Amino acid sequence: RKEVEQDPGPFNVPEGATVAFNCTYSNSASQSFFWYRQDCRKEPKLLMSVYSSGNEDGRFTAQLNRASQYISLLIRDSKLSDSATYLCVVDNNNDMRFGAGTRLTVKP
Amino acid sequence: SAVISQKPSRDICQRGTSLTIQCQVDSQVTMMFWYRQQPGQSLTLIATANQGSEATYESGFVIDKFPISRPNLTFSTLTVSNMSPEDSSIYLCSAGGGGSDYGYTFGSGTRLTVV
Numbered sequence: 479r480k481e482v483e484q485d486p487g488p489f490n491v492p493e494g495a496t497v498a499f500n501c502t503y504s505n506s507a508s509q510s511f512f513w514y515r516q517d518c519r520k521e522p523k524l525l526m527s528v529y530s531s532g533n534e535d536g537r538f539t540a541q542l543n544r545a546s547q548y549i550s551l552l553i554r555d556s557k558l559s560d561s562a563t564y565l566c567v568v569d570n571n572n573d574m575r576f577g578a579g580t581r582l583t584v585k586p
Numbered sequence: 587s588a589v590i591s592q593k594p595s596r597d598i599c600q601r602g603t604s605l606t607i608q609c610q611v612d613s614q615v616t617m618m619f620w621y622r623q624q625p626g627q628s629l630t631l632i633a634t635a636n637q638g639s640e641a642t643y644e645s646g647f648v649i650d651k652f653p654i655s656r657p658n659l660t661f662s663t664l665t666v667s668n669m670s671p672e673d674s675s676i677y678l679c680s681a682g683g684g685g686s687d688y689g690y691t692f693g694s695g696t697r698l699t700v701v
Contacts, residue, residue, distance in 0.1 A: 572616075
């Protein structure tokens with residue numbers, strides 16, 4: 479079993495749609511959780527941290543369920559500029575493990 | 587969060603040669619890491635660069651092939667030695683350690699092609 483698993487997609491959605499990505503992790507001792515965004519031929523960039531209480535940043539909402547070892551990212555009102563690969567990242571004491579990424583394409 | 591300058595951004599190298607990739611961070615950071623990313627794939631951790639001591643390598647990566655230096659808290663190098671076409675990939679450095687709110691920042695990557 480992979481340490482961090484994501485649905486690779488691709489997700490193809492129209493502008494304005496709501497889309498959700500899921501991620502599961504195997505190490506129950508993991509301490510910190512993140513969503514990164516990676517554009518084609520670019521480095522990953524931190525999108526948001528994920529907190530146990532859930533957190534929201536504009537159109538983006540991240541949630542963590544430690545009991546189920548599950549992380550989610552919800553994007554509302556999708557924009558063309560949201561097209562990218564979204565990486566789920568799990569950190570256990572500075573040992574970061576990346577999911578394979580979920581590819582999103584937002585179409586006009 | 588830290589800003590990382592990584593170079594070269596790309597190179598085409600002959601098999602059997604070596605390439606050294608540099609990462610300079612604009613602030614002192616506790617942790618620095620080196621990753622490899624094949625096209626369309628996720629990141630694979632090569633090693634953790636430890637300041638003042640030998641790097642810690644992941645399974646499948648060895649020091650003779652990927653020697654790493656970390657002379658201070660703002661700089662690290664990765665050398666890809668005795669290259670073969672299978673080493674063609676994107677190499678990324680990462681730095682952080684500022685706590686759970688900050689995650690880690692990446693350099694812009696080095697696109698290596700071995701011919």
